[in-house]
Amino acid sequence: MDPQASLLLIGLILKERLGHLATLRNGAPMVSMTLYMPERDFSAFYVHVSRLAWHTQDMLQDARVALSISATDDRRADPFTLMRVTIRGDALNLPNEGPEFSRLKTRWLERFPAQAINFELADFSFWKIAPRDARFVAGFGAIHNISAQELARIA
Amino acid sequence: MDPQASLLLIGLILKERLGHLATLRNGAPMVSMTLYMPERDFSAFYVHVSRLAWHTQDMLQDARVALSISATDDRRADPFTLMRVTIRGDALNLPNEGPEFSRLKTRWLERFPAQAINFELADFSFWKIAPRDARFVAGFGAIHNISAQELARIA
Numbered sequence: 328m329d330p331q332a333s334l335l336l337i338g339l340i341l342k343e344r345l346g347h348l349a350t351l352r353n354g355a356p357m358v359s360m361t362l363y364m365p366e367r368d369f370s371a372f373y374v375h376v377s378r379l380a381w382h383t384q385d386m387l388q389d390a391r392v393a394l395s396i397s398a399t400d401d402r403r404a405d406p407f408t409l410m411r412v413t414i415r416g417d418a419l420n421l422p423n424e425g426p427e428f429s430r431l432k433t434r435w436l437e438r439f440p441a442q443a444i445n446f447e448l449a450d451f452s453f454w455k456i457a458p459r460d461a462r463f464v465a466g467f468g469a470i471h472n473i474s475a476q477e478l479a480r481i482a
Numbered sequence: 483m484d485p486q487a488s489l490l491l492i493g494l495i496l497k498e499r500l501g502h503l504a505t506l507r508n509g510a511p512m513v514s515m516t517l518y519m520p521e522r523d524f525s526a527f528y529v530h531v532s533r534l535a536w537h538t539q540d541m542l543q544d545a546r547v548a549l550s551i552s553a554t555d556d557r558r559a560d561p562f563t564l565m566r567v568t569i570r571g572d573a574l575n576l577p578n579e580g581p582e583f584s585r586l587k588t589r590w591l592e593r594f595p596a597q598a599i600n601f602e603l604a605d606f607s608f609w610k611i612a613p614r615d616a617r618f619v620a621g622f623g624a625i626h627n628i629s630a631q632e633l634a635r636i637a
Contacts, residue, residue: 344561347502347550349513358504358513360552360566360619381617395502397515399555405596406499411515441560462536464515 328471333481336463339398339410340365348374349393350385357385363394364438369482371455372414375435375442378450386454390417394456412463414456421453428453483626488636491618494553494565495520503529504548505540512540518549519593524637526610527569530590530597533605541609545572549611567618569611576608
């Protein structure tokens with residue numbers, strides 16, 4: 328991917344806060360909105376979700392997920408030109424203890440201060456999405472298929 | 483669903499333009515951003531997509547989809563409170579001719595005038611998503627599971 332496209336993708340991932348998480352539910356595709364946090368080197372993407380949520384139940388059954396991050400609709404004439412990326416990979420449930428949990432919690436609360444309440448609830452935990460690949464649409468016809476290695480290299 | 487929640491859902495579906503479409507790709511979940519148009523009575527949701535796009539290839543293999551529509555991120559303190567709905571159903575490819583095509587094309591171009599170019603390309607066509615059910619998150623903990631019948635009744 329050329330340097331300009333890489334910069335666009337970095338900007339997209341760092342600027343946005345909402346993702347749409349696709350999971351497998353009883354063998355059928357499901358998707359729901361979630362908040363995400365990228366690892367600094369884009370080697371992982373985290374979500375902090377309740378065990379009561381459908382997507383969490385789905386990930387417990389099948390770890391395969393896809394996370395789509397799209398530019399916020401700025402009401403431009405042609406919204407089809409908005410940038411978006413889909414990251415495909417496997418999701419791993421992380422324990423609610425230990426130094427890695429503390430690091431993620433600190434970063435999560437810096438990013439989403441109003442989410443502190445969810446750390447008081449026993450049913451919430453982090454899931455780590457390890458990318459397998461990504462598909463970046465930088466605009467009409469400008470599609471880049473990139474590997475997890477390439478994704479981590481541009482960060 | 484109570485009348486206030488119904489009004490919120492109507493407002494969400496009518497105001498937004500971007501959806502995230504989940505499909506099954508080689509047995510794994512996939513999701514990508516797309517533009518959508520609701521039928522006036524919410525009995526169907528349409529996308530106009532290229533046969534070259536992954537989601538179109540996926541729908542040709544397996545009609546089951548989920549379409550998520552989320553409120554635009556207004557940079558509020560807690561984005562987890564943003565409304566979102568996921569509509570699950572089956573997608574049907576529509577022909578590029580006939581009165582129904584003309585009606586949809588007219589409405590699509592009223593909604594997305596800059597998309598006229600795509601009607602000159604032979605690989606684009608409409609897909610009709612017939613809802614099976616919908617899951618509406620009106621805010622933290624305010625989750626409504628509704629049937630296709632209920633969805634059409636509130637429109």
